[in-house]
Amino acid sequence: MGRQYREIPQKMIDFIRDQKLFFVATAAADGRVNLSPKGMDSLRVLDERRLVWLNVTGSGNETAAHVREFPRMTLMFCAFEGSPMILRLYGTPRVIHPYDTEWETLYPLFKPLSGARQIFDLAVELVQTSCGMGVPFYDYAG
Incomplete structure (x- = not known):
C-alpha cells in the first residue's frame, strides 16, 4: 500500500542514491506532458526537502520551458x-544556469x-510511494 510523506525519509534517500535511472515529468497549461528518462549520475539529494539534478543537452529543452511557465515537477x-517500490517526488523547481551565481556552488556536486x-x-x-x-x-549493464 502506498504512503505519503511531507519530506523524504532517510530510507528513501538511500533508495534514490542507489538508482541508475529516474524519470522527470513536467507540463505546460495545455498540450502534452513531457516525460523523460534521466541518468548519468546526475542527481543529488541535498536534504529531506531538496534535491538537484544536472540537465545536459541531447534533446529539446521542453522541461525548462515548462518550468518557466508552470514551476511544477514530478x-x-x-x-x-x-x-x-515506486517512489514519486512532487515539488517546485527552480532552474539554475551556468551564468547564475548558484551554479558555482551546485555544479561541483557532479562529475x-x-x-x-x-x-x-x-x-x-x-513524497509518495506505491x-x-x-x-x-x-x-x-552500464
Whole structure:
C-alpha cells in the first residue's frame, strides 16, 4: 500500500542514491506532458526537502520551458532490483544556469558532464510511494 510523506525519509534517500535511472515529468497549461528518462549520475539529494539534478543537452529543452511557465515537477524512481517500490517526488523547481551565481556552488556536486546546460533545484512538497509489483527486474549493464 502506498504512503505519503511531507519530506523524504532517510530510507528513501538511500533508495534514490542507489538508482541508475529516474524519470522527470513536467507540463505546460495545455498540450502534452513531457516525460523523460534521466541518468548519468546526475542527481543529488541535498536534504529531506531538496534535491538537484544536472540537465545536459541531447534533446529539446521542453522541461525548462515548462518550468518557466508552470514551476511544477514530478520525479519518479522504480526499483528494478530488490524490494518492489515506486517512489514519486512532487515539488517546485527552480532552474539554475551556468551564468547564475548558484551554479558555482551546485555544479561541483557532479562529475563534469559534456553539454551541462542547467541544474534543476527541486523543493520537495510531497513524497509518495506505491507498491511497484508490476515493475520488472533488470540487470544494470552500464
